[in-house]
Amino acid sequence: MPPATRKGTREPARRNGGRAPRKRDAEVLEAAARVFHERGYANASVQDVADAVGILKGSLYHYINTKEDLLYRLLEEVHEEVEQVLESVAAEPDLGPLERLHLYVDRQIAYNARNLVRISVYYHDVERLSPERRDAIHALRRKHEDFVTALIRQAQDDGVVTCDASPRVLANYIFGSIIWVYRWYRPRGRIRPDELARIGADFAIDGLRGGGAPAVA
Amino acid sequence: MPPATRKGTREPARRNGGRAPRKRDAEVLEAAARVFHERGYANASVQDVADAVGILKGSLYHYINTKEDLLYRLLEEVHEEVEQVLESVAAEPDLGPLERLHLYVDRQIAYNARNLVRISVYYHDVERLSPERRDAIHALRRKHEDFVTALIRQAQDDGVVTCDASPRVLANYIFGSIIWVYRWYRPRGRIRPDELARIGADFAIDGLRGGGAPAVA
Numbered sequence: 001m002p003p004a005t006r007k008g009t010r011e012p013a014r015r016n017g018g019r020a021p022r023k024r025d026a027e028v029l030e031a032a033a034r035v036f037h038e039r040g041y042a043n044a045s046v047q048d049v050a051d052a053v054g055i056l057k058g059s060l061y062h063y064i065n066t067k068e069d070l071l072y073r074l075l076e077e078v079h080e081e082v083e084q085v086l087e088s089v090a091a092e093p094d095l096g097p098l099e100r101l102h103l104y105v106d107r108q109i110a111y112n113a114r115n116l117v118r119i120s121v122y123y124h125d126v127e128r129l130s131p132e133r134r135d136a137i138h139a140l141r142r143k144h145e146d147f148v149t150a151l152i153r154q155a156q157d158d159g160v161v162t163c164d165a166s167p168r169v170l171a172n173y174i175f176g177s178i179i180w181v182y183r184w185y186r187p188r189g190r191i192r193p194d195e196l197a198r199i200g201a202d203f204a205i206d207g208l209r210g211g212g213a214p215a216v217a
Numbered sequence: 218m219p220p221a222t223r224k225g226t227r228e229p230a231r232r233n234g235g236r237a238p239r240k241r242d243a244e245v246l247e248a249a250a251r252v253f254h255e256r257g258y259a260n261a262s263v264q265d266v267a268d269a270v271g272i273l274k275g276s277l278y279h280y281i282n283t284k285e286d287l288l289y290r291l292l293e294e295v296h297e298e299v300e301q302v303l304e305s306v307a308a309e310p311d312l313g314p315l316e317r318l319h320l321y322v323d324r325q326i327a328y329n330a331r332n333l334v335r336i337s338v339y340y341h342d343v344e345r346l347s348p349e350r351r352d353a354i355h356a357l358r359r360k361h362e363d364f365v366t367a368l369i370r371q372a373q374d375d376g377v378v379t380c381d382a383s384p385r386v387l388a389n390y391i392f393g394s395i396i397w398v399y400r401w402y403r404p405r406g407r408i409r410p411d412e413l414a415r416i417g418a419d420f421a422i423d424g425l426r427g428g429g430a431p432a433v434a
Contacts, residue, residue: 040345042259123400124341128257165416169408172401173394173420180393183340191386199382203390207424 028053028063029077032070033118041071041125071125072133078115078122079140085111086147097154098161098205104148105178106201112181113193119182145171152208161208174204245270245280246294249287250335258288258342288342289350295332295339296357302328303364314371315378315422321365322395323418329398330410336399362388369425378425391421 031052035044046067050057064070089104112119126137145168152167163170177200185196248269252261263284267274281287306321329336343354362385369384380387394417402413 040259042257163416163419165419166408169413169416170420172397173417175401176395176397177390177393180389180397184389184392191383196386199380199386200390202380202382202427203387203424206427207420210419210423 025063028060029070029074033074033121036071036074036121036125037117041067041121041128046070068129068133071121072129072137074118075122075126075129075137078118079137081115082108082111082144083140086144090147096160097151097158098209101148101151101155101174101208102201102205104151105174105204106197108178109181109200110193110197112178113185113187113196116182116185116187119179123179123182145175148174155208161210163208163210170208173207177204242280245277246287246291249291250338253288253291253338253342254334258284258338258345263287285346285350288338289346289354291335292339292343292346292354295335296354298332299325299328299361300357303361307364313377314368314375315426318365318368318372318391318425319418319422321368322391322421323414325395326398326417327410327414329395330402330404330413333399333402333404336396340396340399362392365391372425378427380425380427387425390424394421 028049032049035048035052039048044067046060046064047057049067049070050060053060064073085107086104089100089107092100092103095103127134129137148171149167152161152170155161156164156167181196181200185191187193245266249266252265252269256265261284263277263281264274266284266287267277270277281290302324303321306317306324309317309320312320344351346354365388366384369378369387372378373381373384398413398417402408404410
């Protein structure tokens with residue numbers, strides 16, 4: 001595990017003298033995600049998570065102090081991963097704003113489709129965090145909103161998006177399409193994450209660009 | 218209040234000999250929505266709802282037997298209202314499939330934007346219902362999914378939508394845009410529900426129709 005860079009949840013692990021292997025840490029978070037998803041965060045206990053990992057509750061307290069620590073670390077982990085998605089899209093050379101946005105939507109949908117349990121817990125329970133931690137997660141999320149909003153504004157300025165609606169409102173509609181996947185996508189169904197992502201990215205970018213005849217005269 | 222047509226939650230009210238005024242019933246459901254929204258359904262109690270209405274807990278048991286009854290009645294009430302939206306759109310004469318879909322998305326977004334608290338409880342807590350009641354709510358929701366899916370299929374058959382992706386997947390992306398409003402829209406902000414709804418409907422219908430140059434060559 002990389003050294004702690006954000007406040008709060010990494011410290012308790014240090015009580016373990018740094019001996020906690022990364023693998024066990026990932027196991028704990030995966031088990032927490034499953035337990036919170038199945039029972040609901042409010043109804044789940046640290047004991048439930050320990051049982052799911054197959055360790056004693058006391059051992060779990062080498063990693064965390066409270067149930068909320070588990071939730072917070074889980075959401076931090078999701079953000080570390082989606083931040084990598086954002087960075088990889090931002091680093092792609094020679095893309096216009098809509099091409100870059102298409103790539104972003106495509107990769108975020110594919111990520112959500114492959115991480116349904118953790119994304120479900122994220123959106124279902126983020127508001128259960130303490131105010132300070134909720135603000136920290138909201139700040140991480142804001143980076144994505146700003147990224148998408150700036151690309152839409154640039155596309156409007158370049159004239160490739162002729163609709164002059166608020167870029168932030170349009171960004172939120174796009175996030176609705178990206179995020180809601182966790183509520184309806186069935187991974188055992190006919191449609192693979194890659195195809196799902198392409199359909200969603202085409203839908204979102206066409207929705208921005210418009211250009212057809214008005215649906216309602 | 219109209220006579221009970223669906224199983225389950227209306228019966229307890231009859232213990233009151235039909236004397237329960239409609240106004241009080243609406244007050245109870247509104248208070249339940251507020252309490253569930255603020256405390257979370259899992260953490261809220263029937264006592265909390267009674268306190269919010271300003272009646273004794275015993276009086277509340279004239280309307281319901283359990284906390285879950287309150288949740289179920291709340292979700293039924295939402296469905297009665299969105300079903301009216303669907304029926305009004307379906308009854309509109311002389312509309313092509315995309316014009317009808319535009320009207321549906323527009324009215325559903327406006328409804329959600331004006332009922333944020335109840336819609337939040339709906340999507341946050343519907344899975345907390347008992348399996349039988351959850352299935353009943355899912356069946357009501359399925360009617361909307363089928364309506365939108367059929368309109369998209371018709372638009373594809375008519376050639377006004379050239380994208381041949383699964384109509385049900387496209388419908389789900391549209392529902393993501395419609396529903397997610399409850400998580401980001403701020404009613405005290407600059408954008409009124411009507412404008413919000415128009416932007417969302419344009420986005421969704423343009424997203425279906427496509428027709429611009431591909432964003433990614």
